Amino acid sequence: MTFLSGNQALARGAWEAGVRYATGYPGTPSTEILEELVRYPGVDAHWATNEKVAFEEGMGFAVAGGRALVTMKHVGLNVAADAFMVFPYAGTNGGFVVVSADDPGMHSSQNEQDNRYLARMARVPIVEPGTPQECLEFMRAAFDLSEAFGTPVMFRTTTRTAHTKGRVRTGERFEAPPVAFTPNPRRFSVPIYGRQLRPLLEDRLTRLAAYAETAPFNRVSAGGHPIGVVANGISRAYAREVLPEADHFELGLTYPLPLVGLLAFCRDHQTVYVIEEGDPFVEEQLCAAGATNVVGKAVFGPGGEYSPERLAQAIDGRVAPAPLEAGLPLPARPPMFCVGCGHRTVFDVLGQLKVTVAGDIGCYTMGALPPYEAEHLTFCMGASIGNAVGLQRAGVTRSLAVIGDSTFLHSGLPGLVDAVYTRTPVTVLILDNGTTGMTGQQPNPVTGHDLAGAPAPAVDLEALTRALGVDDVVVVDTWDRSGIRRAVLAAMAHAGPSVVICRGPCQLLPEMRAQDRQPLVVDEALCTECNACYRIRCPAITPGPNGLPTIDAVACVTCAVCQELCRYDAILPLPGNGRGVAAPPAPANGGAR
Amino acid sequence: MTAAATSTAAATSVLVAGVGGQGVLLVSELVARAAIAAGHDALQTEVHGVSQRGGSVHSHVRFGATVHSPLIPVGQADLVVGLEKLEALRFAHYVRPDGALVLDPHEIPPISAGAEAMARYPHDAADLLRRRGLRTLEVPATDLALRELGNARVANVLVLGFLSTLLPLPPDVWPDLLAEQVPARFLALNRRAFALGAALGRAEDDAAARRSVGVRRGAIPR
Numbered sequence: 143m144t145f146l147s148g149n150q151a152l153a154r155g156a157w158e159a160g161v162r163y164a165t166g167y168p169g170t171p172s173t174e175i176l177e178e179l180v181r182y183p184g185v186d187a188h189w190a191t192n193e194k195v196a197f198e199e200g201m202g203f204a205v206a207g208g209r210a211l212v213t214m215k216h217v218g219l220n221v222a223a224d225a226f227m228v229f230p231y232a233g234t235n236g237g238f239v240v241v242s243a244d245d246p247g248m249h250s251s252q253n254e255q256d257n258r259y260l261a262r263m264a265r266v267p268i269v270e271p272g273t274p275q276e277c278l279e280f281m282r283a284a285f286d287l288s289e290a291f292g293t294p295v296m297f298r299t300t301t302r303t304a305h306t307k308g309r310v311r312t313g314e315r316f317e318a319p320p321v322a323f324t325p326n327p328r329r330f331s332v333p334i335y336g337r338q339l340r341p342l343l344e345d346r347l348t349r350l351a352a353y354a355e356t357a358p359f360n361r362v363s364a365g366g367h368p369i370g371v372v373a374n375g376i377s378r379a380y381a382r383e384v385l386p387e388a389d390h391f392e393l394g395l396t397y398p399l400p401l402v403g404l405l406a407f408c409r410d411h412q413t414v415y416v417i418e419e420g421d422p423f424v425e426e427q428l429c430a431a432g433a434t435n436v437v438g439k440a441v442f443g444p445g446g447e448y449s450p451e452r453l454a455q456a457i458d459g460r461v462a463p464a465p466l467e468a469g470l471p472l473p474a475r476p477p478m479f480c481v482g483c484g485h486r487t488v489f490d491v492l493g494q495l496k497v498t499v500a501g502d503i504g505c506y507t508m509g510a511l512p513p514y515e516a517e518h519l520t521f522c523m524g525a526s527i528g529n530a531v532g533l534q535r536a537g538v539t540r541s542l543a544v545i546g547d548s549t550f551l552h553s554g555l556p557g558l559v560d561a562v563y564t565r566t567p568v569t570v571l572i573l574d575n576g577t578t579g580m581t582g583q584q585p586n587p588v589t590g591h592d593l594a595g596a597p598a599p600a601v602d603l604e605a606l607t608r609a610l611g612v613d614d615v616v617v618v619d620t621w622d623r624s625g626i627r628r629a630v631l632a633a634m635a636h637a638g639p640s641v642v643i644c645r646g647p648c649q650l651l652p653e654m655r656a657q658d659r660q661p662l663v664v665d666e667a668l669c670t671e672c673n674a675c676y677r678i679r680c681p682a683i684t685p686g687p688n689g690l691p692t693i694d695a696v697a698c699v700t701c702a703v704c705q706e707l708c709r710y711d712a713i714l715p716l717p718g719n720g721r722g723v724a725a726p727p728a729p730a731n732g733g734a735r
Numbered sequence: 736m737t738a739a740a741t742s743t744a745a746a747t748s749v750l751v752a753g754v755g756g757q758g759v760l761l762v763s764e765l766v767a768r769a770a771i772a773a774g775h776d777a778l779q780t781e782v783h784g785v786s787q788r789g790g791s792v793h794s795h796v797r798f799g800a801t802v803h804s805p806l807i808p809v810g811q812a813d814l815v816v817g818l819e820k821l822e823a824l825r826f827a828h829y830v831r832p833d834g835a836l837v838l839d840p841h842e843i844p845p846i847s848a849g850a851e852a853m854a855r856y857p858h859d860a861a862d863l864l865r866r867r868g869l870r871t872l873e874v875p876a877t878d879l880a881l882r883e884l885g886n887a888r889v890a891n892v893l894v895l896g897f898l899s900t901l902l903p904l905p906p907d908v909w910p911d912l913l914a915e916q917v918p919a920r921f922l923a924l925n926r927r928a929f930a931l932g933a934a935l936g937r938a939e940d941d942a943a944a945r946r947s948v949g950v951r952r953g954a955i956p957r
Contacts, residue, residue, distance in 0.1 A: 143771075145767065145768055145777075250782075301782060302805065302806070305780060305781060305782060306778055306779070306780040306805040307764065307778065307779045307780070308776075308777065308778045308802075309771060309776060309777065376805075379804045379805065380803075380804050380806070382803040382804070383803045383804040383808070449808070449809075450804050450806060450808040451808045451809045451810075454808070462808065462809035462810050462828075463809055463810040463828040464828060465825065465827075465828045466828055466863070466864070466867065470855045471855070472824060472825055472855070472857065473821065473845045473852035473853065473856060474791075474845065474848050475754065475789070475791040475821070475822070475845040475847065475848060476790060476847050476848060477755070477789060477790035477847070478789050478790075478846075478847035511847075512849055513849065679846070679847075681789050681846055681847070684844060684846065696888070
């Protein structure tokens with residue numbers, strides 16, 4: 143018996159299922175799956191440039207007959223959707239499972255899309271676990287399902303299932319025998335033979351629907367209670383908490399639905415609550431099939447994450463205690479750039495220059511938050527450059543794009559090519575911290591090593607952007623505030639598209655954390671209380687008991703940006719290392735993802 | 736294919752709250768692992784993403800014979816543990832009427848929220864909670880860890896030591912757990928922090944609060 147998160151259990155399940163190839167792109171709440179899986183023997187696991195590439199690699203491997211796992215967050219499947227919609231026409235040889243990690247409540251996402259609709263559109267079965275144990279068992283079974291029907295399978299998790307830890311019984315690895323691959327254009331050249339393949343897709347769906355009626359993923363516990371519950375995923379746990387006496391139809395296979403069994407369940411109960419986060423995916427299908435006693439989104443409401451108290455309030459009006467307030471609303475505590483983060487200087491400069499900035503997805507999305515508010519539109523991965531081109535062509539001059547190294551390679555590249563091709567004078571800031579920071583420092587093609595830690599070629603961003611046709615490319619130290627200002631002003635004056643690469647490693651990288659750095663201190667004799675050092679909003683600089691700024695010696699990483707701001711040279715290295723004792727352990731699972 | 740219609744009502748529920756970097760998740764994970772070591776079922780949950788960026792972090796732990804929901808319903812936590820004053824107040828409404836709030840009166844100004852929000856910092860949170868009739872046990876863990884152990888970062892393990900005297904778990908599960916979960920080079924320091932917190936818990940004179948949380952379960956061998 144081990145204690146595993148949903149993601150860890152899911153990785154274990156994939157390993158036990160005999161997966162030999164696993165790839166994906168980092169994205170909360172899916173990231174830990176590959177990080178866990180790479181530790182197991184016999185699995186070739188790596189990060190791909192983006193979700194579409196990951197999906198296509200997995201397709202190739204599975205068509206060749208091996209079992210492949212592909213992981214991504216919900217919006218990542220949009221990037222891979224082109225492949226996802228076509229693959230089912232051919233179907234797979236070896237087992238193919240794509241993890242879609244959805245995020246009800248938008249804990250760390252830009253939207254709340256329910257990817258079950260994508261699977262339905264693609265005619266792909268959906269497996270949804272509700273507990274860490276099911277993450278393991280259902281994953282094993284999902285590969286069997288995939289091979290039995292020759293279909294890709296969507297394995298849908300949510301933030302709560304992915305990040306809940308519990309006891310898990312593990313098993314042994316099953317060395318899945320490779321399924322033979324014979325080159326066959328009539329099956330695998332879908333654009334040519336799609337019309338012939340189309341009926342096979344419907345036939346497979348019909349067979350899957352028949353299978354769903356007795357699929358072991360679904361469980362019914364009925365004892366003649368007048369109230370019935372149909373629930374999926376983590377909602378099943380909340381339903382058992384709130385309606386322990388009711389009869390429960392627990393769905394683990396949510397597409398295709400066991401409609402015969404579900405309609406019989408509806409007939410046997412006075413009222414049936416359909417409890418599903420996201421959209422009314424099950425509810426609508428039940429109503430379309432003729433159920434008339436189903437209660438769902440009308441009482442539980444649209445959007446957001448479910449919780450026991452949300453269900454209790456909807457079902458019987460039980461109102462949970464409200465948060466306490468100290469007379470006034472409690473101050474929020476939004477996330478912020480880490481101490482010494484190289485993005486802070488960039489947004490300080492951009493805010494000062496009052497330029498229009500299209501942002502992108504990464505830690506630097508926080509540049510849109512106060513006090514900077516220096517990003518003016520942010521939508522999705524790679525959008526910044528295309529958005530800036532559009533702004534510029536609409537007359538918003540001069541438009542800037544801000545994008546990180548990983549996001550630039552993920553989907554920013556085509557936007558920059560287009561800026562060059564359309565001769566649109568936008569300025570692109572590539573914040574190159576050498577890693578995929580927001581999701582917890584995953585290596586990417588600029589890093590120089592791979593997921594397993596092996597050395598890998600590093601993309602040369604200067605050479606790359608020049609090769610695309612950008613003739614004004616400069617690199618600046620991301621902690622050099624005045625250097626960034628000069629570089630951005632010069633790049634904005636350039637007649638064509640220009641690129642400023644702001645470079646400096648993420649402070650959370652292990653090699654940065656391991657550095658023995660001498661923290662800075664405010665010399666009280668020299669400090670004039672001009673408060674210029676607060677300008678950079680470093681969390682390590684706060685007012686001390688005597689009113690003077692003080693620097694937290696434990697937190698300071700000596701980025702020295704405050705030193706540049708101090709005109710009185712009152713910020714100096716602290717004698718000794720200032721920390722007294724060795725750093726204590728970081729929280730065991732304190733990784734930011 | 737039937738599942739018993741059991742409820743999680745008999746479970747012990749602990750919510751740990753704090754600021755990214757304080758070690759909230761370590762505390763909750765160790766409580767869950769201790770419960771499992773003692774033979775319980777246990778679930779722990781949190782939302783990742785802001786834990787290293789100075790944001791508000793909280794984690795739910797529930798243990799007992801059967802646990803369904805990893806989320807503690809509002810108003811049903813036996814204990815809310817605040818490693819920071821503002822975060823303790825933010826989650827105080829999770830405490831059940833006969834539960835208790837364990838509070839490190841340490842203050843971390845929410846500077847990312849701006850000066851106007853900083854001015855609303857509830858310095859008198861502990862008094863406020865007591866006035867509302869909530870049993871509030873103050874553990875000056877950050878201050879003690881710094882003064883007694885020379886390292887404020889083990890405040891979380893000090894609080895864990897304190898919790899070990901309140902939770903319905905046998906005391907002998909903790910030493911092995913620390914050895915297993917804390918890197919060897921920091922183990923001695925963490926053991927001292929844990930022992931300091933446990934001593935504080937045993938000395939805690941709010942016996943009524945202890946009874947309400949622990950003895951109600953009838954499972955604290957003390």
